[in-house]
Amino acid sequence: MPYTSEKPPLARSSEELRAAIPGWGVDLDPKDRPAVPKENFTRDTGAHWDFPERQPEEWPRERSIEHKMLTPVFGTSCPPKGFSGAIRKYAYSGFSEGQTAHWMLLMAADRIDVLESSVGSLLHGKPDNPITETGILSELKAHPIRSRIGQHRADLKHQPLDPVIVAAPWLLMGGAAYMLVKSLRSRSRDESPYRLTDR
Amino acid sequence: MRAMVYRGPYRVRVEEKEIPRIEHPNDAIVRVTKAAICGSDLHLYHGMIPDTRVGMTFGHEFIGVVETVGSSVQNLQAGDRVMVPFNIFCGSCFFCSRQLYGNCHNVNANATAVGGIYGYSHTAGGFDGGQAEFVRVPFADVGPSKIPDWMDEEDAVMLTDACPTGYFGAELGDIKEGDVVVVFGAGPVGLFAAKSAWLMGAGRVIVVDHLDYRLEKAVSFAHAEIINFTQVDDIIVYLKKITDGLGADVCIDAVGAEADGAFFQHVTSTKLKMQGGSPVALNWAIDSVRKAGIISVVGAYGPLFSAIKFGDAFNKGLTIRTNQCSVKRHWPRLFEHVKNGILKPSDIVSHRIPLEHIAEGYHIFSAKLDNCIKPILIN
Numbered sequence: 001m002p003y004t005s006e007k008p009p010l011a012r013s014s015e016e017l018r019a020a021i022p023g024w025g026v027d028l029d030p031k032d033r034p035a036v037p038k039e040n041f042t043r044d045t046g047a048h049w050d051f052p053e054r055q056p057e058e059w060p061r062e063r064s065i066e067h068k069m070l071t072p073v074f075g076t077s078c079p080p081k082g083f084s085g086a087i088r089k090y091a092y093s094g095f096s097e098g099q100t101a102h103w104m105l106l107m108a109a110d111r112i113d114v115l116e117s118s119v120g121s122l123l124h125g126k127p128d129n130p131i132t133e134t135g136i137l138s139e140l141k142a143h144p145i146r147s148r149i150g151q152h153r154a155d156l157k158h159q160p161l162d163p164v165i166v167a168a169p170w171l172l173m174g175g176a177a178y179m180l181v182k183s184l185r186s187r188s189r190d191e192s193p194y195r196l197t198d199r
Numbered sequence: 200m201r202a203m204v205y206r207g208p209y210r211v212r213v214e215e216k217e218i219p220r221i222e223h224p225n226d227a228i229v230r231v232t233k234a235a236i237c238g239s240d241l242h243l244y245h246g247m248i249p250d251t252r253v254g255m256t257f258g259h260e261f262i263g264v265v266e267t268v269g270s271s272v273q274n275l276q277a278g279d280r281v282m283v284p285f286n287i288f289c290g291s292c293f294f295c296s297r298q299l300y301g302n303c304h305n306v307n308a309n310a311t312a313v314g315g316i317y318g319y320s321h322t323a324g325g326f327d328g329g330q331a332e333f334v335r336v337p338f339a340d341v342g343p344s345k346i347p348d349w350m351d352e353e354d355a356v357m358l359t360d361a362c363p364t365g366y367f368g369a370e371l372g373d374i375k376e377g378d379v380v381v382v383f384g385a386g387p388v389g390l391f392a393a394k395s396a397w398l399m400g401a402g403r404v405i406v407v408d409h410l411d412y413r414l415e416k417a418v419s420f421a422h423a424e425i426i427n428f429t430q431v432d433d434i435i436v437y438l439k440k441i442t443d444g445l446g447a448d449v450c451i452d453a454v455g456a457e458a459d460g461a462f463f464q465h466v467t468s469t470k471l472k473m474q475g476g477s478p479v480a481l482n483w484a485i486d487s488v489r490k491a492g493i494i495s496v497v498g499a500y501g502p503l504f505s506a507i508k509f510g511d512a513f514n515k516g517l518t519i520r521t522n523q524c525s526v527k528r529h530w531p532r533l534f535e536h537v538k539n540g541i542l543k544p545s546d547i548v549s550h551r552i553p554l555e556h557i558a559e560g561y562h563i564f565s566a567k568l569d570n571c572i573k574p575i576l577i578n
Binding site for chain 1: 377
C-alpha cells in the first residue's frame with residue numbers, strides 16, 4: 001500500500017516462481033542482459049572499414065537536410081516520380097525532420113501517389129483490383145462472425161471505417177472525373193452556335 | 200521474381216519485379232525461404248507511416264539462402280543459410296560502435312531520427328523488404344548470421360525481430376527481482392516481453408489486451424495474469440486496485456501506433472493520420488505505473504506527434520525508455536535460451552501463408568480473424 005513504507009507482498013515467492021516458470025530469473029543479473037549497459041563500445045561488429053565504401057548515386061537521391069551528406073549506403077526502392085515525387089523532393093529539400101510540414105507533405109504525397117499509381121497501373125494494363133488486393137475474400141474462410149461476435153473486441157467500433165479508406169481514392173477519382181465531364185459539357189453547351197440565347 | 204508490393208492503404212498485391220542486384224561491394228542477395236508479417240507492417244499497410252511509396256515491398260522479418268555476394272564480402276558465401284536482423288546497419292558509425300545498431304547513421308538517407316529497416320518505407324531508408332523471392336541485404340559482413348544447424352527455421356524467423364524486440368522491452372524496464380510488470384498488448388512482441396519479464400525475475404506479469412484469444416495465449420505461452428480492458432470499467436483504477444493502490448513497477452508498451460481503447464485517439468491516428476500513433480497504451484502505462492516507475496516502449500510509433508499525457512509522466516517522476524531493438528546484440532543470449540529450451544519463439548506462429556496469398560494474410564492479420572497471432576510466409 002503506497003500510504004505506508006512497505007511494498008505490497010507478492011502472492012508467490014521467488015523460489016515458488018523459479019519452480020513454476022521455466023527460466024525464471026536466468027537473466028536476473030543485469031550482466032546477463034545483452035543491452036546493458038545501453039552504450040557498449042565495440043569494434044567487433046564484422047565491419048572491416050572505418051567508413052564504408054560509397055554506393056553509387058544513380059539519380060539525385062533525396063535526403064534529410066539534417067544529414068551532412070548522403071549516407072554511404074541507401075535504399076533504391078521506388079524513386080520519386082510524378083507530382084507525388086515532386087512533393088517528396090520538396091519535403092526533403094525544404095524542411096528538416098523537426099518540421100511538421102516535412103511529414104505532412106510526405107503524407108500528402110503518399111495519398112497522391114496512390115491516385116497516380118492507380119491511373120498508371122490501369123494505363124499499363126494492370127488495373128488495381130480492390131477485391132483481391134484487400135484480401136477481403138479471406139473473410140470467407142477465416143471465421144468472420146466467430147472472430148468478431150461475442151469476443152469483447154474494442155476494434156469493432158471503427159472497423160466499418162476501413163472500407164471508406166479503401167474506397168476513398170476511387171471515390172475521389174470518380175468525383176474528379178464527373179466534375180471534369182460536367183465542366184466540359186457545360187463549356188461545350190456555352191460555345192454551341194445553335195444554343196438559343198436570351199433576347 | 201515474385202514480390203509483394205504496396206498499392207495503397209489496405210491494399211497489397213504480388214507482382215513480377217526485377218531481382219535485386221548488388222549495389223554496393225558489401226551487399227548480398229538473399230533468396231528468401233521464410234518471412235513474416237510483423238504487427239508494425241500493419242502501420243505501413245494502413246498508410247500511417249509517411250513516405251510509404253506505392254510499389255515498395257515490405258518485410259523486415261526473413262531468413263534465406265545467400266544467392267550472390269558483393270566483392271568485399273568476407274564472412275558469407277553463396278549457399279549459406281542466413282537469418283537477417285530487421286535493422287540495416289554499417290557496424291562502424293558512432294552508434295553501431297556502441298552496439299546501437301538500430302540507430303545506425305550510415306544507412307538511412309531519408310531520416311536521421313530513424314535507422315535503416317528492410318521494407319519499412321523511405322522514412323526507414325527506402326530499402327525493399329523480404330516479402331519476396333529475393334532481397335538485397337546491405338552490409339552482409341555485419342548484419343546477417345548463419346543459421347545454426349540445430350535451430351528450427353521458424354524460430355530463426357522469430358529471432359529476426361519479434362522475439363528480441365519483446366526481450367528488449369523487458370530489458371528496457373530494468374526489471375528487478377519481484378517487480379510487478381504490466382505488458383500492454385498480447386501480440387507477438389507483448390507475448391515475448393511477458394515471457395522475458397519472468398527471465399529477468401519479475402514477481403508478477405500482467406498482460407492487458409482486448410482480444411480474448413491473444414490473452415489466452417499470454418496464459419499458455421507466457422504464464423501471465425490477463426486482463427481484457429473492455430471487461431473492466433476503468434483499466435487504470437483496476438490496475439491500481441490489483442496492485443494494492445501502488446501501481447506497477449514497470450509498464451511495457453508493446454502496442455504502439457494502433458492502440459485501441461479510446462475511439463478518438465485511434466481514429467485520429469490510424470484512420471485520419473493526424474497523429475504519429477494512437478498513444479492509448481502509452482497513456483495507460485503512464486497512468487498505471489507507480490510514481491518513479493519505469494515505462495518501456497517497444498511498440499512502434501510514426502514520426503508525427505502523438506497526444507501523450509506528458510504532464511502525468513513528469514509529475515510522477517517516470518523514466519521512459521525506448522528504442523528500436525538492436526537485434527544482433529541479443530542473438531548470442533537468445534540463441535542460448537532457445538537451445539536450452541527456455542524460449543520456443545515459433546510457438547506463437549499461428550498461420551502459414553504462401554507468398555501468392557499475401558493480400559489475404561494481411562487482411563486476416565489486420566482484421567484479427569481466425570485467432571491470428573503471427574503469420575509466416577512460405578516461399
